[in-house]
Amino acid sequence: MAEIVFDRVTKRYDDGQLAVNALELTIADGEFLVLVGPSGCGKSTALRMIAGLEEISDGELLIDGVIANDLAPRDRNIAMVFQSYALYPHLTVAENIAFGLKVRGTDKAEIDRKVAETAQLLELGDYLARKPGKLSGGQRQRVAMGRALVRSPKAYLMDEPLSNLDARLRGQMRAEIARLQKMTGVTTIYVTHDQVEAMTMGDRVAVMNKGVLQQLAEPRKLYDAPANLFVAGFIGSPPMNMLAGQIGTSGGSPALLLGELTIPLDAPALAARPALTDHQGKPVIAGIRPEAFQVAPDEPSAPGRICGTVAFVEDLGASLLVHVDLDAGAVVASGIEDESGDEMTSARTRLRAVLDGTLGIKGGARIGLTVEPARIHVFDAATELAITH
Ligand SMILES: Nc1ncnc2c1ncn2[C@@H]1O[C@H](COP(=O)(O)OP(=O)(O)OP(=O)(O)O)[C@@H](O)[C@H]1O
Ligand SMILES: [Mg+2]
Structure with a gap:
């Protein structure tokens, strides 16, 4: 030994x-x-x-x-x-x-x-x-x-x-x-x-x-x-969704501004990472694991709601891998490629969500997703390092 x-x-x-x-x-x-x-x-x-x-x-x-x-x-x-x-x-x-x-x-x-x-x-x-x-x-x-x-x-x-x-x-x-x-x-x-x-x-x-x-x-x-x-x-399959943007404010409170998508950073998300506040105005990349999404309750204008159309669904049995085209234009961070191998930087942003297999979601359906802000990974776009504290 x-x-x-x-x-x-x-x-x-x-x-x-x-x-x-x-x-x-x-x-x-x-x-x-x-x-x-x-x-x-x-x-x-x-x-x-x-x-x-x-x-x-x-x-x-x-x-x-x-x-x-x-x-x-x-x-x-x-x-x-x-x-x-x-x-x-x-x-x-x-x-x-x-x-x-x-x-x-x-x-x-x-x-x-x-x-x-x-x-x-x-x-x-x-x-x-x-x-x-x-x-x-x-x-x-x-x-x-x-x-x-x-x-x-x-x-x-x-x-x-x-x-x-x-x-x-x-x-x-x-x-x-x-x-x-x-x-x-x-x-x-x-x-x-x-x-x-x-x-x-x-x-x-x-x-x-x-x-x-x-x-x-x-x-x-x-x-x-x-x-x-x-x-x-690299770690995680299907891979983490990456969206480019910055930390700014929405209604006076800190928020992730990812293209046209705004996700308010709530108290738990900020308490765990006070350094997020120091990154105001700086470019960041937000990473969301596919399984961190939840289907949103039915209130169309809730803050942080991510709305889109289901492009297609891969039924994995226990879970569904749902490919969602967002309504909001956002930029998928470089390095993540779509199925055709092209880097996605167009207005049409596709995210992958892993949802419960019993939900019966079908292609073409409208869908609203939420994610707990504390579960969003935030990376400094310049250093590519995670903002962890
Ligand atoms: N004998 C060699 N002469 C020159 N370059 C080499 C030689 N062997 C490996 N390399 C290069 O060194 C780098 C590392 O190779 P290595 O075989 O260690 O990669 P790896 O991580 O094991 O990849 P894989 O997962 O494909 O097996 C590669 O760029 C490879 O092309
Ligand atoms: Mg090898």
Whole structure:
């Protein structure tokens, strides 16, 4: 087991590509850390540096307090499950899983026991005698997992290990990996694109963008209090609605002025964030999670009421994902794209609301929405940082 520390670690590839930029991150002994971020943000590079497969350009990597920058991969005792799993094609599933143990000279009975145990866990019992060429993609991925799980390493590094599995197996493995990790207490760093994996598996989640760590927090904190616009837009599915505007006044009281839309900031919203008052007149971006909306009671002119027409509805069973074209012209903040891939800056503003599945809302209907002002995230448009106090 190990504590892993990135002390301002930078990776610049030979062609000049800055993949990881001054990463400061401490992964506690026994922790399950999830690393998320868009494609190309440096997740795999960060993992590969821990494994010793990528040279560190600058800064120090410490494993259990020892500088590991120049330690050979085999001397690190770290097991990695790669994004593209490489199995030995001429060995059977059982031999592939046993390979690492055999090399270390583990005795045969012990190997057999561990292989059987791992195969059972990964539902590979029926395939032990097969060669990888005769397995499905998901089965191959499980063999690759098995090779890592069978060892007793200081740390597990997992790079999208479930990406080729179907939804059922994925859900099952997600729970199994989390359970196994808690049981063994082996430090684990897990890379994923998957929101659900990030939110459910990690003790903490590190969000990266363009090689830079954006926020490191417990999943709930990341969701409830994203530190900046990037994290707010990246975490959560469907994504947060973002509207550009400023903080001004309406009827003498502070309000969010978002294009033609005015949302009064009530006492609870201001009490939690007095700094909002200091931002009067400055450009801000308001972020509203789709599930923060409620269908408004039937009073057409209530303050803060968001009125529009339902463009279309995605029925998700338990809930409805309702796409609403607002009556008021407001500007959807850049970075959020509509279905056609165009940035929406037109007068027609579309918001997404997640509403109760039993409401029976249909396309073309008129709808009024409200949102508790305290649940609106407000970001300084210049710094892109959340206004949190
Ligand atoms: N060997 C390499 N040489 C040069 N640039 C590289 C190399 N490997 C990766 N990169 C670049 O470094 C950046 C980070 O890549 P990395 O593979 O770490 O991203 P990632 O977050 O794992 O992405 P994905 O989610 O697509 O797997 C990317 O811009 C990528 O193009
Ligand atoms: Mg990757």
